[in-house]
Amino acid sequence: MSKMSKNKAVFKNYDKEQLAASSLSLKNLSKSFRGTPAVQDLWLEIGAGEIVSLLGPSGCGKSTTLQLIAGILRPDAGQIDLGHRSLNQVPPEKRNIALILQKGLLFPHLSVGENVAFGLKMQGVNRLEREQRATAMLNRVQLSGFENRLPTELSGGQAQRVALARSLVIAPQVLLLDEPLSALDANLREEMQALILQLQADTQVTMVIVTHDQAEAVVMSHRIALMFEGRLRQVATPEEFYRCPTDETTARFFGGVNFFQVKTSAGWIKATIRPEQIQVFAAPQPPAKDLPNPSPNLLPMAVTANQFTGTQRRLTLKAATGPSLQAWVGPSNTFSIGQSVWAHLPPAALWRFPNSENLSGAAMVGYGVIQPLS
Structure with a gap:
């Protein structure tokens, strides 16, 4: 049968x-x-x-x-x-x-x-x-x-x-x-x-x-x-x-850990990006060949933590000023603590609150105006 x-x-x-x-x-x-x-x-x-x-x-x-x-x-x-x-x-x-x-x-x-x-x-x-x-x-x-x-x-x-x-x-x-x-x-x-x-x-x-x-x-x-x-x-x-996600509480419940304010041509907005959507490259040279041209939202940072989970590595990235970011990369990446890196936040991956509008094409004005959410 x-x-x-x-x-x-x-x-x-x-x-x-x-x-x-x-x-x-x-x-x-x-x-x-x-x-x-x-x-x-x-x-x-x-x-x-x-x-x-x-x-x-x-x-x-x-x-x-x-x-x-x-x-x-x-x-x-x-x-x-x-x-x-x-x-x-x-x-x-x-x-x-x-x-x-x-x-x-x-x-x-x-x-x-x-x-x-x-x-x-x-x-x-x-x-x-x-x-x-x-x-x-x-x-x-x-x-x-x-x-x-x-x-x-x-x-x-x-x-x-x-x-x-x-x-x-x-x-x-x-x-x-x-x-x-x-x-x-x-x-x-x-x-x-x-x-x-x-x-x-x-x-x-x-x-x-x-x-x-x-x-x-x-x-x-x-x-x-x-x-x-x-x-x-x-x-x-x-x-x-x-x-x-409709709001910050919802995003956090689903594992969102990166929340900040950024300044765009439309003014200040609250935004989030998931850790797996952040691209991390070794410094000192910006990896222009791997990014769209021009390359918006490319941030100089340093690795402060690197946790191996089996299927990925969870990085904590920190800059001299501004918020820390969590980035999840492949398990074979070998970034060391204290290493200088570039973090790329693709505009299409940014999501704003509270109006739930995608930020594709709305690049940050600059790293100096990114601020952590309170």
């Missing part, structure tokens, strides 16, 4: 009408606990078959938002729609939404096969079909032959695979994942990320992931919804978060 045929045998086939019904809308959603806001005026449209990560620091309202979608919590205000259907008065078990938590929460007294088939049993599916679908789904999550094991006999990664199989076998319209991989080691986390993405591609289930890990959100998401203090700060693709 071909891979496509196997997938059709395991997964529910969604037609266009069913896919449209799987879009998720959060409108003016708010929730407080004892007068303290947890989610405030949240608006978010999630398309059918889309993967969106709710990203942010601890306590920003990510998990609360997920529980509102699942029906575990009821909103104080606002509307939750699945397709054209309002969920506000629909109990959790009637929403056709599956939720996976960090620890999976398998039933300890049931076998792996019985855990996976549990939702089907609640739907009234007959025993033979339950067993067939559970076995097929376990094969899809690479746990063939585990049907008779107990949860206590599973590793953490295996338990999460069972939880994933249990959630997907019922063909939910939306799959919610609350920090599902945070307890796994790095290698296993990458394996599970790849598995989840493959299963999502097979099922086209709409997926909402809660995470505080920027790297995980970037790898897993079509779009990221960044939250701070219960509010959405920015909703964008992973690439857009790196190229054009």
Whole structure:
């Protein structure tokens, strides 16, 4: 049997009408606990078959938002729609939404096969079909032959695979994942990320992931919804978060470390540039042959730190006056502490605040007018 045929045998086939019904809308959603806001005026449209990560620091309202979608919590205000259907008065078990938590929460007294088939049993599916679908789904999550094991006999990664199989076998319209991989080691986390993405591609289930890990959100998401203090700060693709953050807080959360004021022909502006976009060349001669002609934003600096991370070197650069800059270069570069270098800040890589306009072609007036942000 071909891979496509196997997938059709395991997964529910969604037609266009069913896919449209799987879009998720959060409108003016708010929730407080004892007068303290947890989610405030949240608006978010999630398309059918889309993967969106709710990203942010601890306590920003990510998990609360997920529980509102699942029906575990009821909103104080606002509307939750699945397709054209309002969920506000629909109990959790009637929403056709599956939720996976960090620890999976398998039933300890049931076998792996019985855990996976549990939702089907609640739907009234007959025993033979339950067993067939559970076995097929376990094969899809690479746990063939585990049907008779107990949860206590599973590793953490295996338990999460069972939880994933249990959630997907019922063909939910939306799959919610609350920090599902945070307890796994790095290698296993990458394996599970790849598995989840493959299963999502097979099922086209709409997926909402809660995470505080920027790297995980970037790898897993079509779009990221960044939250701070219960509010959405920015909703964008992973690439857009790196190229054009809406504000300094957002840029810092995604690893931005270079913030300064520069003077252009339009006056003073606040700007940022990512460390990997700065080009570093050995001094004393400017590397004119390697740069556009003319070469704007070429700054004389000295290396004050050189940290090897395995895949790159992270340099700290300092000038006699002006701010320090962080630059990430290839691992084979051998700049020494105290070495004089030229740092080139390509105008096209500069991003300004607060109007989010690209500075391509707007060169700095000169190094003497670059100032660190307070």
